[in-house]
Amino acid sequence: xxxxxxxxxxxxxxxxxxxxxxxxxxxxxxxxxxxxxxxxxxxxxxxxxxxxxxxxxxxxxxxxxxxxxxxxxxxxxxxxxxxxxxxxxxxxxxxxxxxxxxxxxxxxxxx
Amino acid sequence: xxxxxxxxxxxxxxxxxxxxxxxxxxxxxxxxxxxxxxxxxxxxxxxxxxxxxxxxxxxxxxxxxxxxxxxxxxxxxxxxxxxxxxxxxxxxxxxxxxxxxxxxxxxxxxxxxx
Numbered sequence: 001x002x003x004x005x006x007x008x009x010x011x012x013x014x015x016x017x018x019x020x021x022x023x024x025x026x027x028x029x030x031x032x033x034x035x036x037x038x039x040x041x042x043x044x045x046x047x048x049x050x051x052x053x054x055x056x057x058x059x060x061x062x063x064x065x066x067x068x069x070x071x072x073x074x075x076x077x078x079x080x081x082x083x084x085x086x087x088x089x090x091x092x093x094x095x096x097x098x099x100x101x102x103x104x105x106x107x108x109x110x111x
Numbered sequence: 112x113x114x115x116x117x118x119x120x121x122x123x124x125x126x127x128x129x130x131x132x133x134x135x136x137x138x139x140x141x142x143x144x145x146x147x148x149x150x151x152x153x154x155x156x157x158x159x160x161x162x163x164x165x166x167x168x169x170x171x172x173x174x175x176x177x178x179x180x181x182x183x184x185x186x187x188x189x190x191x192x193x194x195x196x197x198x199x200x201x202x203x204x205x206x207x208x209x210x211x212x213x214x215x216x217x218x219x220x221x222x223x224x225x
Contacts, residue, residue, distance in 0.1 A: 099157050102154030104153050
């Protein structure tokens with residue numbers, strides 16, 4: 001139990017599909033994050049939510065749409081993705097000045 | 112804005128030998144520094160952190176790192192590695208005045224062989 005749970009672990013979708021990634025944190029943290037991890041590249045910060053308000057959006061294409069209904073849950077809605085969007089998507093949470101706690105990620109393949 | 116450079120993309124090492132993973136950063140303000148480890152098919156796990164105080168930081172699994180402000184470095188070391196230390200290691204930095212904006216390095220793959 002990592003404290004941050006991501007589902008599904010693996011996802012294969014076509015370019016015309018709509019799917020959602022889910023993240024749930026059981027640590028009582030007040031901030032949640034989406035990161036994209038591609039091979040041989042640094043982690044890319046996509047979105048940050050603090051107290052359920054989006055505070056960071058790093059020029060992410062609109063085909064990625066985040067949702068944070070409460071401080072424990074974070075979603076990433078996906079539609080009309082491109083093959084280059086295939087990657088490991090990591091969710092993380094933190095509290096004030098604590099380090100990030102990561103989930104195990106969703107391995108996304110866009111065909 | 113800050114940036115992080117991990118100088119080695121892959122480090123092969125024999126079991127029970129020492130290992131050092133290099134990390135350099137650039138930032139115009141004070142920073143917090145972190146090392147994370149990622150095992151296959153898992154997320155990142157915190158190894159250790161430097162927030163303030165002693166520049167020598169000890170973490171889990173026998174790892175330690177030293178913060179060198181003049182050289183803007185935060186190298187990770189372990190005196191004797193195990194096969195189970197085979198993983199990818201990430202250095203990360205966060206400005207002290209803008210918590211939440213972590214910048215990660217590209218990672219160093221450590222491969223431990225018998």
